[in-house]
Amino acid sequence: MTDIWEKLARYRKVKTLPSGARLLLRPLTKEDKEGFIDLFARASERDLELFRSDAGDPAVVESWVDGLNLESVFPLVAIVDDRIVGDATLHFGEHYRRHRAWVRIFLDHEYRRQGIGTLMLRSLIEIARQANLHQLYAEVLTTQPQVMKAFQDLGFRPEVTLNDYFMMDSGETLDMTILALQLVDHSGEF
Amino acid sequence: MTDVWASSRRGLRPSGEQLARYRKVKMLPSGSRLLLRPLAHEDKQGLVDLFARASKEDLEYFRDDAGDPVVVESWVDNLNLERVFPLVAVVDDKIVGDATLHFRERYHRHLAWVRIFLDRAYRRQGIGTLMLRSLIEIARHVGLQQLYTEIVANQGRAIKAFQDLGFQREVTLSDYFITSGGETLDMVVLMLRLVERSGKF
Numbered sequence: 465m466t467d468i469w470e471k472l473a474r475y476r477k478v479k480t481l482p483s484g485a486r487l488l489l490r491p492l493t494k495e496d497k498e499g500f501i502d503l504f505a506r507a508s509e510r511d512l513e514l515f516r517s518d519a520g521d522p523a524v525v526e527s528w529v530d531g532l533n534l535e536s537v538f539p540l541v542a543i544v545d546d547r548i549v550g551d552a553t554l555h556f557g558e559h560y561r562r563h564r565a566w567v568r569i570f571l572d573h574e575y576r577r578q579g580i581g582t583l584m585l586r587s588l589i590e591i592a593r594q595a596n597l598h599q600l601y602a603e604v605l606t607t608q609p610q611v612m613k614a615f616q617d618l619g620f621r622p623e624v625t626l627n628d629y630f631m632m633d634s635g636e637t638l639d640m641t642i643l644a645l646q647l648v649d650h651s652g653e654f
Numbered sequence: 655m656t657d658v659w660a661s662s663r664r665g666l667r668p669s670g671e672q673l674a675r676y677r678k679v680k681m682l683p684s685g686s687r688l689l690l691r692p693l694a695h696e697d698k699q700g701l702v703d704l705f706a707r708a709s710k711e712d713l714e715y716f717r718d719d720a721g722d723p724v725v726v727e728s729w730v731d732n733l734n735l736e737r738v739f740p741l742v743a744v745v746d747d748k749i750v751g752d753a754t755l756h757f758r759e760r761y762h763r764h765l766a767w768v769r770i771f772l773d774r775a776y777r778r779q780g781i782g783t784l785m786l787r788s789l790i791e792i793a794r795h796v797g798l799q800q801l802y803t804e805i806v807a808n809q810g811r812a813i814k815a816f817q818d819l820g821f822q823r824e825v826t827l828s829d830y831f832i833t834s835g836g837e838t839l840d841m842v843v844l845m846l847r848l849v850e851r852s853g854k855f
Contacts, residue, residue, distance in 0.1 A: 516760060559717055563832040598829060598838065624825035624843070628799065628851060631764045637799070644827070 468595060469535055477587050481578055485544050489587050492539035492551070497529045499548040500541070506572055513633055514605070519570075538595075540587055542571070542580050549575040552584035554592060554600075564599040565592060581611075585618055589645065598648040605630060606639040620645045670735040673796070678788050682779055686745050690788050693740040693752070698730040700749040701742070707773055714833055715806065720771075741788055743772070743781050750776040753785035755793060755801075765800040766793060782812075786819055790846065799849040806831050807840040821846045 477489040492500065504512075504519040512520045519525060528539070535556065542550035552569040556562070567588055571581050592600055604612050606625060616622070620643035628637035678690040693701065705713075705720040713721045720726060729740070736757065743751035753770040757763075768789055772782050793801055805812050807826055817823070821844035829838035 513761060516762075518760070559719070560714060560831045560833070561717070563838070564830070598832070623827060626824060626845070629765070630761045631799075632761070637764070642825070646829075 472538065472591055472594060473534055475540070475587070475591060477583070479583060481544070481580070483578070487580060487583070488543040489540055489584060490543070491534060492529065492532060492541050494529055494532060496541065496548060497526060500529055500551070501525045503548045503551060503570075503572060507570070508573065511570070511573075515570075516568075538565075538588075538591060540584055540591070542575070542584055544575065550580055550584060552581075552588055554588055554595075556595075556597075563597060564601060565595075565597055567600050567602045582614055582618065585614065589618065589647070593647055598646070600645040600647065602643045603629075603640050604643060606641055612641060612643070615643050615645075618645070673735045673739060673792070676741070676788070676792060678784070680784060682745070682781070684779070688781060688784070689744040690741055690785060691744065692735060693730065693733060693742050695730060695733060697742065697749060698727055700744075701730055701752065702726045704749045704752060704771075704773060708771070709774070712771070712774075716771075717769075739789075739792060741785055741792070743776070743785055745776065751781055751785055753782075753789055755789050757796075757798075764798060765802060766798055768801050768803040783815055783819065786815070790819065790848070794848055799847070801846040801848065802843060804830075804841050804843050807842050813842055813844070816844050816846075819846065 473491055475489075475491055479487045479489075481487050501522045504525050505522070507519060509520075512518070517524050528537075532539075537556070538554040540552045540554075541548045542552075550569070550571040552567070555566040555568065557564055557566075567585065569581055569584060571584075589600065600620070602615055602620060604615060606612075612622075623642045623644050625639050625641045627639050629640040630638040632638065674692050674694070676690075676692055680688045680690075682688050702723045705726050706723070708720060710721075713719070718725050729738075733740075738757065739755040741753045741755075742749045743753075751770070751772040753768070756767040756769065758765060758767075768786065770782055770785060772785075790801065801821070802824075803816060803821065805816065807813075813823075824843045824845050826840050826842050828840050830841035831839040833839065
């Protein structure tokens with residue numbers, strides 16, 4: 465299993481964007497601390513509401529880098545012009561959840577609608593298969609149809625919409641859809 | 655049934671200190687006295703002993719390795735009732751059950767997840783239901799809006815117990831649970847709404 469993680473730590477994907485710029489996707493490393501903090505420093509207040517932790521606090525972001533463990537959380541960063549412009553993560557589970565992971569993604573506003581998010585998700589799916597996962601899950605606000613469609617285009621299926629599952633800073637609640645991607649087909653088992 | 659809540663300032667979320675004073679007492683059909691109260695630091699050995707009596711099958715349902723005393727001890731050492739509220743059931747000075755509210759932060763701060771474990775020798779006596787009722791009471795008291803739980807689909811009795819308390823099935827997630835042997839099982843997610851969904855437009 466160690467070999468898989470060593471291999472995944474070396475994961476690289478390169479693509480030329482429509483703009484002509486070069487996109488590099490690779491795992492986060494400890495050397496990325498400053499670039500990572502800068503990414504989230506550019507996030508809007510609205511963006512920051514969607515994070516489970518306070519990504520607007522540099523100390524929190526630093527702790528993610530300091531506590532980096534790819535076998536627990538696998539952050540894939542998107543680099544354009546030597547700058548981290550996106551972060552897509554696989555959050556692995558243990559025990560009865562060890563066969564699945566949750567997917568989260570954040571892209572700098574300036575770099576959206578260029579297909580980077582989809583490329584990042586494709587890479588995470590590839591990595592998840594290499595890590596022998598059975599399923600991937602994601603939770604997406606129903607107010608984000610574009611994001612929902614991006615996941616669905618990659619094969620994720622809506623499992624349920626949980627009403628009022630998300631609460632904004634203001635106290636207003638929003639609905640959230642849980643989507644799943646089956647990487648292993650269990651159908652027809654007896 | 656008697657219970658004692660320490661006075662809490664109305665409208666404000668009770669502190670860990672206030673939550674720590676929760677008590678509920680009931681006589682069981684057997685004649686034994688059941689006490690429900692929050693876990694305390696002094697309960698370390700009792701909690702380790704509870705999970706030491708768990709079967710291998712029981713232990714599969716835990717998110718962490720509850721069969722490892724070091725893990726259980728860490729739960730007690732890191733006790734913070736404002737993050738995880740463990741309500742223990744005590745009979746004849748022995749901890750026989752543990753039901754927990756797992757609070758969340760930020761965009762999930764209005765909800766909590768419920769987990770429960772009962773010593774096999776003390777099941778089918780209504781203790782689990784009493785513990786869940788207490789957790790619901792506590793959840794309302796701290797101002798939560800929803801409670802969630804996830805149960806393996808083949809545990810019909812446990813699912814029914816939650817449904818009898820008002821939890822509704824939200825979804826069954828196929829193959830969401832994997833056993834130590836690698837077999838996958840479906841899992842049901844249930845939700846109890848503590849606050850009515852207003853007519854939004």
